[in-house]
Amino acid sequence: MSNNKWLSNEEDKGILIVLSGPSGVGKGTVCTALRSRARELVYSVSATTRAPREGEVDGLNYFFKTREQFLAMIEQDELLEWAEYVGNYYGTPKEFVKQTLDGGKDVILEIEVQGALKVRDQFPEGIFIFLLPPSLDELENRIVNRGTESDETIRQRMEAALYEINLLEHYDYAIVNDQVEAACNRIEAILLAEHCKRDRFLPKIKKWIEEVSE
Numbered sequence: 001m002s003n004n005k006w007l008s009n010e011e012d013k014g015i016l017i018v019l020s021g022p023s024g025v026g027k028g029t030v031c032t033a034l035r036s037r038a039r040e041l042v043y044s045v046s047a048t049t050r051a052p053r054e055g056e057v058d059g060l061n062y063f064f065k066t067r068e069q070f071l072a073m074i075e076q077d078e079l080l081e082w083a084e085y086v087g088n089y090y091g092t093p094k095e096f097v098k099q100t101l102d103g104g105k106d107v108i109l110e111i112e113v114q115g116a117l118k119v120r121d122q123f124p125e126g127i128f129i130f131l132l133p134p135s136l137d138e139l140e141n142r143i144v145n146r147g148t149e150s151d152e153t154i155r156q157r158m159e160a161a162l163y164e165i166n167l168l169e170h171y172d173y174a175i176v177n178d179q180v181e182a183a184c185n186r187i188e189a190i191l192l193a194e195h196c197k198r199d200r201f202l203p204k205i206k207k208w209i210e211e212v213s214e
């Protein structure tokens with residue numbers, strides 16, 4: 001991230017970023033853009049029972065699982081969180097997230113709100129960002145124009161969207177996704193500020209003062 005010696009301390013843990021927002025708001029596009037811009041940011045690949053959409057690759061977009069395989073992952077405590085969303089299961093593989101954070105790298109989870117709230121209980125120090133559409137009409141247009149969903153699924157996703165937007169109060173930041181690049185700029189600005197939080201420096205500074213006072 002930087003060659004600043006305070007920021008490159010090897011003992012530092014990475015920051016967990018949780019990005020939520022209603023279906024169709026463009027979370028996937030924003031995440032892809034962020035991944036190509038902020039190369040040190042690691043994307044957590046979720047497991048899901050949803051069928052792959054055209055062009056989606058197993059292990060890259062999702063780990064596509066059968067219902068039985070997914071239930072076995074829950075049973076074996078392999079998931080940091082999981083949720084049922086519009087008839088399918090989605091969950092975050094736990095070990096990968098923990099190891100990456102321990103290795104000092106920032107991890108981004110792109111997950112819906114129920115899962116995000118469960119992550120908040122386990123990682124209160126995480127950064128919770130909610131992506132908003134410029135308007136609800138625009139959101140519906142985006143879901144319809146994606147052309148991958150049936151009328152019934154569109155209706156269910158709009159219903160889920162209203163429910164999700166209503167939970168904004170549980171998030172730290174709100175970003176309007178009017179333009180992907182602008183949304184990425186704002187998320188990168190948040191990350192930069194979070195890396196400069198006083199609490200990330202205090203233990204190091206205290207150690208440093210102890211060393212020179214000895």
Ligand code: 5GP
Nearest residue numbers: 046047082083085090091092110111112115
């Ligand atoms: P989609 O089917 O459009 O890819 O995703 C549907 C919703 O599931 C999106 O809101 C997406 O953010 C969410 N989602 C994707 N992966 C996970 C996950 O691992 N856990 C949870 N709780 N939600 C997820």
